Amino acid sequence: MTMRIRALARSLVLDPLRVIRRNKMGFAGFLVLSFILLLSIVGPLFIPLDTKTKIDQIYNPPSWKHILGTDSQGRDIFSQIVHGGKDVLLVAFLSSAISSMIAVTFGSLSAFLGGRFDSLIMTVTDIMLTIPHFPLLSVLAAFVKFTSPVMLAVLLGLLAWPGFLRALRAQVLSLKERDYVQAARVLDLGLGHIIFREIMPNMMAYIAIAFILGMTGAVYSQVGLIMLGLVPFSGHNWGVMINLAWTRGAIFYSGSMSYILAPIAMIALFQWSMVAFTRSLEEVFNPRLRMGQ
Amino acid sequence: MQATATKTAPILSTRDLWLEYSNRRGTVKAVRGITIDLYRGESLALIGESGSGKTTLGLSLIRLLPGSGRVRSGSILYEPDGRTQDILSMSEEAMRRFRWQEIAMVFQSALNAFNPVLRIWDQIYDTVKAHDGMSKQEARKRGLELLKMLQLDPERVIRSYPHELSGGMRQRVLIAVSLLLNPKILILDEPTTALDILTQRNIIDLLRKIKTELDLSMVFISHDLSLAAELADRVATMYAGSVVEIGPVNDMFYRPRHPYTVGLIKAVPTVTGDYRELFSIPGSPPDLVDLPSGCKFHERCDRATKRCHEEEPELVPVGDGHYVRCFSAT
Amino acid sequence: MARQMREIIWRTIRAISTSVLFTRLAKGVMTVFVVMTLTFFIIRLMPSNPIEIYINQLVSQYGMSFQEAKNMAASLFSIDMDAPLYVQYFSYLGNLFRGDLGKSFLSQGTPVSSMIAQFLPWTLFSVGVSLLISFSLGIFLGMTMAYRRGGILDNSLSTFASFVSSIPNYLVGILFLVFLGVRWKIVPIMAMRGSTSPGIQPGFTITFVKDVFFHATMPILTYVTTAIGGWMLTMKNSTVSALGEDYVTVAKARGLRERTITVSYVGRNAILPLFTSLAISIGFIIGGSPLIESIFVYKGIGWVLWSSISTRDYPVMQGVFLVITISVVMANILADLLYSKLDPRIKAGQG
Numbered sequence: 001m002t003m004r005i006r007a008l009a010r011s012l013v014l015d016p017l018r019v020i021r022r023n024k025m026g027f028a029g030f031l032v033l034s035f036i037l038l039l040s041i042v043g044p045l046f047i048p049l050d051t052k053t054k055i056d057q058i059y060n061p062p063s064w065k066h067i068l069g070t071d072s073q074g075r076d077i078f079s080q081i082v083h084g085g086k087d088v089l090l091v092a093f094l095s096s097a098i099s100s101m102i103a104v105t106f107g108s109l110s111a112f113l114g115g116r117f118d119s120l121i122m123t124v125t126d127i128m129l130t131i132p133h134f135p136l137l138s139v140l141a142a143f144v145k146f147t148s149p150v151m152l153a154v155l156l157g158l159l160a161w162p163g164f165l166r167a168l169r170a171q172v173l174s175l176k177e178r179d180y181v182q183a184a185r186v187l188d189l190g191l192g193h194i195i196f197r198e199i200m201p202n203m204m205a206y207i208a209i210a211f212i213l214g215m216t217g218a219v220y221s222q223v224g225l226i227m228l229g230l231v232p233f234s235g236h237n238w239g240v241m242i243n244l245a246w247t248r249g250a251i252f253y254s255g256s257m258s259y260i261l262a263p264i265a266m267i268a269l270f271q272w273s274m275v276a277f278t279r280s281l282e283e284v285f286n287p288r289l290r291m292g293q
Numbered sequence: 294m295q296a297t298a299t300k301t302a303p304i305l306s307t308r309d310l311w312l313e314y315s316n317r318r319g320t321v322k323a324v325r326g327i328t329i330d331l332y333r334g335e336s337l338a339l340i341g342e343s344g345s346g347k348t349t350l351g352l353s354l355i356r357l358l359p360g361s362g363r364v365r366s367g368s369i370l371y372e373p374d375g376r377t378q379d380i381l382s383m384s385e386e387a388m389r390r391f392r393w394q395e396i397a398m399v400f401q402s403a404l405n406a407f408n409p410v411l412r413i414w415d416q417i418y419d420t421v422k423a424h425d426g427m428s429k430q431e432a433r434k435r436g437l438e439l440l441k442m443l444q445l446d447p448e449r450v451i452r453s454y455p456h457e458l459s460g461g462m463r464q465r466v467l468i469a470v471s472l473l474l475n476p477k478i479l480i481l482d483e484p485t486t487a488l489d490i491l492t493q494r495n496i497i498d499l500l501r502k503i504k505t506e507l508d509l510s511m512v513f514i515s516h517d518l519s520l521a522a523e524l525a526d527r528v529a530t531m532y533a534g535s536v537v538e539i540g541p542v543n544d545m546f547y548r549p550r551h552p553y554t555v556g557l558i559k560a561v562p563t564v565t566g567d568y569r570e571l572f573s574i575p576g577s578p579p580d581l582v583d584l585p586s587g588c589k590f591h592e593r594c595d596r597a598t599k600r601c602h603e604e605e606p607e608l609v610p611v612g613d614g615h616y617v618r619c620f621s622a623t
Numbered sequence: 624m625a626r627q628m629r630e631i632i633w634r635t636i637r638a639i640s641t642s643v644l645f646t647r648l649a650k651g652v653m654t655v656f657v658v659m660t661l662t663f664f665i666i667r668l669m670p671s672n673p674i675e676i677y678i679n680q681l682v683s684q685y686g687m688s689f690q691e692a693k694n695m696a697a698s699l700f701s702i703d704m705d706a707p708l709y710v711q712y713f714s715y716l717g718n719l720f721r722g723d724l725g726k727s728f729l730s731q732g733t734p735v736s737s738m739i740a741q742f743l744p745w746t747l748f749s750v751g752v753s754l755l756i757s758f759s760l761g762i763f764l765g766m767t768m769a770y771r772r773g774g775i776l777d778n779s780l781s782t783f784a785s786f787v788s789s790i791p792n793y794l795v796g797i798l799f800l801v802f803l804g805v806r807w808k809i810v811p812i813m814a815m816r817g818s819t820s821p822g823i824q825p826g827f828t829i830t831f832v833k834d835v836f837f838h839a840t841m842p843i844l845t846y847v848t849t850a851i852g853g854w855m856l857t858m859k860n861s862t863v864s865a866l867g868e869d870y871v872t873v874a875k876a877r878g879l880r881e882r883t884i885t886v887s888y889v890g891r892n893a894i895l896p897l898f899t900s901l902a903i904s905i906g907f908i909i910g911g912s913p914l915i916e917s918i919f920v921y922k923g924i925g926w927v928l929w930s931s932i933s934t935r936d937y938p939v940m941q942g943v944f945l946v947i948t949i950s951v952v953m954a955n956i957l958a959d960l961l962y963s964k965l966d967p968r969i970k971a972g973q974g
Contacts, residue, residue, distance in 0.1 A: 123653070126650055126654075127650070127654045130654045130906065131948055132906050133906075133907075134913065135910055135948075136944070138913060138929070139665070139928075224791065224793060228932075230932060230933070257801070264797060267790075268790040271791065357875055357876055359872075389880065392877065393876065393877045405869040407873070408870045408888050408891075409870070423877065423880055423883065456968050470877070
């Protein structure tokens with residue numbers, strides 16, 4: 001029993017870790033991503049948010065007390081960075097989860113059922129894919145009052161699936177022709193069995209990578225909307241920090257550079273680390289890639 | 294070293310040629326000290342399993358070794374008209390002009406031999422332009438002529454994109470294009486693999502026609518001995534990067550001396566189709582990174598003795614122009 | 624005879640309806656139609672229906688009577704508010720086809736269509752130039768990387784490309800503004816605002832062209848910096864795989880010149896996969912124009928969309944969104960046609 005657990009642990013944790021380390025850029029992405037997750041999820045438990053306005057400390061440059069300086073109200077920027085990631089991560093994760101669910105369900109159904117259902121889904125997908133995403137979101141933001149990050153995540157998720165769906169459908173179509181899937185169909189094991197037992201395990205790599213890339217897309221849209229002031233979030237959020245720094249003209253004060261640069265750096269690092277990490281994931285899931293080059 | 298099988302002088306010869314390339318495991322010794330002559334007007338077949346070094350040897354004749362491939366030592370001499378040129382010491386530009394003009398090569402994967410986004414005519418004209426000496430009209434006339442010779446509908450084919458042609462048609466187009474500049478030597482690397490049996494037949498017939506009608510020297514590279522029987526004047530069997538037996542086609546078929554050649558002949562189904570069971574040589578070709586000691590074939594040979602384990606035999610004459618690299622054959 | 628005629632007509636119809644151009648056009652028209660319908664129902668049926676909000680605003684702020692306010696709103700939206708919904712819908716569609724997109728709330732009386740005519744060209748110009756630069760430069764760099772793969776140049780360019788292609792373009796825009804414009808004062812960002820300098824005479828004069836490029840510099844720089852990474856990486860990968868193709872080996876054996884092989888054998892085939900991402904890239908860049916244009920106050924259609932949303936100028940918002948969609952659809956069709964021109968295999972109906 002313990003042998004099996006150990007073997008399982010090796011195949012699930014140790015082997016992937018070893019492969020992750022093989023791709024330098026992917027490993028760097030993995031480290032940065034872990035750091036950001038740790039900082040945003042565990043950090044708030046240890047570092048209290050500075051909310052007190054201190055008129056005498058406006059736009060102070062970095063010092064030992066405030067390692068990233070202070071903002072337009074004399075508050076510590078570092079604590080805002082620590083607390084500002086949670087919502088960004090939440091929206092990204094939730095939105096990508098929703099769009100992935102839609103893409104996986106309808107993409108595989110479309111590939112399997114074919115015929116009218118397939119062409120209907122593909123037409124809808126193509127249309128949704130062509131409508132420019134960000135303008136649509138901004139127009140909708142004029143009508144829908146986004147009061148919570150969850151609401152925003154749901155809307156982002158409901159609009160972000162078309163690209164993923166197309167790619168997934170193509171993958172399923174090619175998997176469908178493989179022998180073991182054909183065998184399962186001949187044995188009449190049921191659509192659910194075929195999709196979830198035969199197809200999905202072979203698609204996990206693909207789904208995981210698309211999921212992470214979906215998160216980067218959600219970060220782009222959400223921070224963009226917040227930056228333009230179209231989603232009036234209050235509270236602490238890297239996007240809100242950029243928006244405040246922007247509207248309050250922080251870019252013109254020399255002491256305030258870190259107020260705008262810190263959240264930009266966090267978002268940039270977050271986006272880059274996710275994209276870089278997918279490189280390693282490709283190798284974890286695709287042994288053929290591991291062998292070559 | 295070799296007595297001339299035909300009366301003419303060699304047009305292309307390799308002298309103690311060693312070729313190797315590197316992969317992750319080490320140095321692959323693909324060709325080990327091959328000395329072989331191609332005589333003017335003859336066709337020579339190189340026969341062997343995959344990994345015997347025959348394709349590497351073929352590519353080296355026009356200096357097109359892939360990626361990490363290199364010549365360790367030896368020379369390749371081209372003597373078309375008394376003058377001798379060493380192919381390995383030609384400049385890049387001279388080499389470029391040399392290719393296809395003097396030696397053309399028909400590759401095995403003809404399905405993918407043509408640029409998918411250019412029409413056949415564009416690729417014919419490309420070739421001509423790269424070597425000048427022919428006008429556009431002449432090139433077109435020559436192209437149509439050759440396509441017709443290869444039993445294609447010339448006007449239609451010349452206007453087609455590669456994907457509009459079948460595999461057999463593409464192979465015939467490639468053969469036609471290979472004759473475009475009147476090369477003196479034609480190398481054919483597995484020209485019929487990947488084609489169905491009827492198309493194979495058709496290509497073989499066309500190649501025989503070319504062989505009789507044109508003044509060409511040919512090198513056939515194949516794993517298929519029956520193809521060699523139909524097309525070649527002389528046959529060389531290759532194993533683990535060296536020639537183990539070479540001789541006139543009849544000697545090789547009726548009086549094979551090397552156990553490997555014997556095995557290859559037994560592996561060919563007879564045309565009469567009797568019930569003799571198809572024979573296959575036990576074991577697999579040796580690892581070219583880590584070669585066995587002595588005779589490279591001893592691990593698969595039923596005649597192997599202690600001497601075969603320790604010492605690699607020389608190529609020695611056993612008949613008129615017939616040489617073999619085996620202790621038991623002499 | 625009649626039967627033959629019918630046969631011929633049918634065959635022609637079938638040939639047209641399966642052609643690349645026709646299917647692309649049909650899909651494009653459908654997309655535009657969906658967007659038209661979507662904006663109509665958003666504006667009419669949302670809980671906080673903008674027409675009612677506007678009427679209430681007129682009543683409370685300007686002391687108009689309800690009927691006056693309603694007539695005013697109806698004339699701005701080009702909608703007869705008392706007719707049944709479906710009648711309104713069809714007259715709305717009719718108006719759109721006549722090019723009547725309603726009038727702006729703010730600058731009252733200005734037709735939305737003339738606003739679009741004024742602002743759209745700048746977006747198309749800056750996005751078009753950026754695509755041209757990033758696409759061609761990306762192809763060149765990507766091929767260079769592939770030919771020298773594993774070297775210092777390849778490694779440093781790959782790192783650069785993976786960075787810039789993953790960071791949101793508007794953040795790069797802000798960084799440019801902060802460093803080039805404010806910190807180091809290399810670029811006169813204040814003078815660059817707007818799409819042209821005030822008082823300049825439009826025309827094909829050198830001064831005018833220079834001025835147009837001057838104002839578009841920052842948006843173009845931002846678009847190019849962020850878009851080029853993707854092109855470089857895709858081009859590198861497809862060049863590497865093209866280099867391994869048999870037809871490249873055969874081309875070498877045919878003694879073709881290195882330049883011919885690089886350009887029409889490796890290059891032409893390696894570019895093909897990039898055209899499939901071209902359509903997506905165009906949509907993404909035009910879609911992101913509200914962000915970039917508002918950062919640099921570059922007065923194109925994206926800037927108008929942003930300002931109309933923040934001032935709740937619904938007719939403008941609706942019209943601009945429609946026009947942005949139409950631009951993306953047209954760009955998509957163009958990219959597809961270009962692709963099918965370059966890849967002869969598409970015409971055979973495999974696309």
